[in-house]
Amino acid sequence: xxxxxxxxxxxxxxxxxxxxxxxxxxxxxxxxxxxxxxxxxxxxxxxxxxxxxxxxxxxxxxxxxxxxxxxxxxxxxxxxxxxxxxxxxxxxxxxxxxxxxxxxxxxxxxxxxxxxxxxxxxxxxxxxxxxxxxxxxxxxxxxxxxxxxxxxxxxxxxxxxxxxxxxxxxxxxxxxxxxxxxxxxxxxxxxxxxxxxxxxxxxxxxxxxxxxxxxxxxxxxxxxxxxxxxxxxxxxxxxxxxxxxxxxxxxxxxxxxxxxxxxxxxxxxxxxxxxxxxxxxxxxxxxxxxxxxxxxxxxx
Numbered sequence: 001x002x003x004x005x006x007x008x009x010x011x012x013x014x015x016x017x018x019x020x021x022x023x024x025x026x027x028x029x030x031x032x033x034x035x036x037x038x039x040x041x042x043x044x045x046x047x048x049x050x051x052x053x054x055x056x057x058x059x060x061x062x063x064x065x066x067x068x069x070x071x072x073x074x075x076x077x078x079x080x081x082x083x084x085x086x087x088x089x090x091x092x093x094x095x096x097x098x099x100x101x102x103x104x105x106x107x108x109x110x111x112x113x114x115x116x117x118x119x120x121x122x123x124x125x126x127x128x129x130x131x132x133x134x135x136x137x138x139x140x141x142x143x144x145x146x147x148x149x150x151x152x153x154x155x156x157x158x159x160x161x162x163x164x165x166x167x168x169x170x171x172x173x174x175x176x177x178x179x180x181x182x183x184x185x186x187x188x189x190x191x192x193x194x195x196x197x198x199x200x201x202x203x204x205x206x207x208x209x210x211x212x213x214x215x216x217x218x219x220x221x222x223x224x225x226x227x228x229x230x231x232x233x234x235x236x237x238x239x240x241x242x243x244x245x246x247x248x249x250x251x252x253x254x255x256x257x258x259x260x261x262x263x264x265x266x267x268x269x270x271x272x273x274x275x276x277x278x279x280x281x282x283x284x285x286x287x288x289x290x291x292x293x294x295x296x297x298x299x300x
Contacts, residue, residue, distance in 0.1 A: 001076050001077075001078065002048050002049065002050070002076060002077040002078070002079065002080055002081070003048065003049060003050065003051050003054045003074060003076060004034075004046065004047075004048045004074065004075045004076065004077050004081060004225065004227075005046065005047050005048070005054050005057075005058065005072045005073070005074050006045075006046045006072060006073045006074075006075075006176075006177045006204060006223075007043070007044070007045060007046070007047075007058075007061070007070060007071070007072035007073075008042065008043065008044040008045070008093060008094075008177065008178070008179040008182075009042050009043050009044075009061075009066065009067045009069075009070050009071075010041055010042040010093075010103045010104050010182060011041075011042045011043075011064075011065060011066025011067055011104070012040065012041075012042075012065070012066060012104070013038065013039070013040055013041075013042065013043075013064075013065065013066075014040075014065075016038040016039055016040060016089055017038075017089055019038055019064060020038055020087050020089060022060070023036060023038070023057075023060060023061070023087050024085065024087040026056060026057055026060045027047065027057055027085045027087065028085060029056075030049060030050075030052070030053035030054075030056045030057055031049050031050060031053045032047050032048065032049035032053045032054060032056075032057050032085060033047065033048055033049065033080060033082035033083065033084055033085045034046050034047035034048050034049075034082045034085060034086075034225070035047075035082070035085075035086045035087075035088070035224075036085075036086070036087045036088070037088055037089075037090045037093045038087065038088070038089050038090070038093075039089070039090045039091060039092050039093045040091075041092060041093055041102075041103075041104075042066075042067075042093050043061060043064065043067065043093060044093035044094060044179055046223075046224060046225060047082075047085075048077060048080060048081055048082055048225070049080075054074075058070070058072065071201075073177055073201060073202070073204040073205055073208070075204070075208075075230060075234035076234070077225075077226075077227055077236065078236075081225035081226035081227050082225055082226065093179070094152060094179045094180055094182075094183060095151070095152060095153050096152055096153055096155065096156070096183045096184075096187070097153045097156075098156060098187065100190070101183050101186050101187050101190070102186060103182035103183055103186050105186065106186060106189060107181075107182050107185045107186050107189075107198070108171075108173070108181070108185030108186075108188070108189065108196035108197050108198045109195075109196065109197045109198070110197075110198065110200040111172070111197050111198065111199055111200060112200055113199065113200070113201065113205050113206040113208075113209045113210050114209065114210070116172075116174075116199050116206060116210075116216075117210075117214070117216050119172050119197060120141060120142075120143070120144075120172055120216065121216070122170070124169060124170050125169070125170045125171075125172050125197075126145060126166050126169040126170065126171050126172070127141055127143055127144040127145060127172050127173075127174070128144065128145045128147065128171060128172070128173045128174075128184075129141070129144045129145065129146055129147070129173075129174060129175075130147070130152070130155060130173050130174065130175045130180045130181060130184045131152075131175050131176060131180065131222075132149060132150055132151060132152070133146065133148050133149060133150055134150075134222070134247040134248060134267065135176070135221075135222040135248075137248075138219050138220050138221075138222055138229060138237075138239065138248050138250070139217065139218060139219025139220045139221055139222070139229070140217075140218065140219065141174065141216050141217055141218070142216045142218060144174075147159075147162075152180055152183075155184060155187075156187060159187070159188070159191070163191070169195075170195040170197070171188060171193060171195065171196050171197065172197040172198065172199075173185060173188075173196070173197070173198045173199075174198060174199040174202060174203060174206075175199075175202050175203070176202050176203050176204060176221065176222070176223070177201070177202040177203075177204050177205075178198070178199070178200065178201055178202040178205075179202075181198035181199070181202070182198075184198075185197075185198050203217070203221045204221065204223075204230070204234065207221060207230065207231065207232050207233065207234055208233070208234050210232075211232075212232040212233070215232060217232070220237040220238075220239065221237075222248055226241070228240060228241045228248050229248060238251065239251075240254060242264070242265035242267070242268060243261065243262030243263060243280060243283070243284060244262075244263060244264050244265070244268050244271075244272060244276075244277075244280050245264075245265065245267060245268035245271065247265060247267050247268065249265045249266075249267075253265055253266055253267075260281075261284060262280055262281070262283060262284030262287065263277055263280045263281050263284060264277065264280070
């Protein structure tokens with residue numbers, strides 16, 4: 001069984017580029033695959049591998065400046081959900097595009113998964129899903145507001161256009177693993193809100209700890225790996241990922257006339273050029289050949 005670890009840590013890295021070679025080396029030596037992002041504000045990523053391999057990489061991350069208290073969420077996959085390991089340098093570990101937003105300065109009040117239901121059931125609480133529209137489409141909490149954003153960087157603009165709707169309300173926010181809420185709650189506190197809360201550990205921790213019969217979660221939770229989605233108990237869901245736009249595709253979507261495996265789905269059928277489609281078809285062809293050979297294509 002493959003262990004999948006989702007992690008992030010906000011901290012100050014004076015020279016993120018200097019940390020990259022060591023992290024890449026330990027991941028490769030440990031047989032760990034996935035993606036890690038390094039930026040001046042910290043580290044973020046999801047990795048997968050054996051129990052021993054994941055432990056070795058987590059030890060290496062905890063040894064980085066300010067990462068001794070690293071927390072992460074674990075789940076399992078029957079097969080490796082990543083094709084390779086990538087350790088990349090970014091301006092932000094989660095892109096909001098506002099340099100004044102600083103989760104190290106202050107964030108909203110953390111709410112444990114066991115206490116989340118009571119908070120969001122309160123009529124004086126407005127619940128906001130900070131994830132992208134395609135993530136919200138396959139699952140969210142009952143009554144949650146969907147900002148309809150295609151990228152997290154659109155959230156501040158959405159808030160400015162809708163803030164009057166939430167005057168005098170208590171705001172509770174959630175996302176997949178918690179990292180987007182670190183920034184969004186800091187942003188709202190900077191906008192003058194007093195009561196701002198967020199789900200500690202995100203949806204993944206809630207689905208892990210809250211029994212299905214007590215859950216207010218509806219649907220599945222999108223994850224950024226080949227499992228595509230998980231449900232209660234963090235069991236893999238039944239969705240596919242579009243080979244072009246990476247959006248989740250339901251079984252009904254896979255039967256739609258606009259779906260072509262590896263090439264397009266109903267959501268992105270008009271978003272790419274014919275030359276892009278030809279490139280996607282060739283990639284899918286090479287992936288099919290790799291499967292027949294019993295190997296894994298890096299584009300998968």
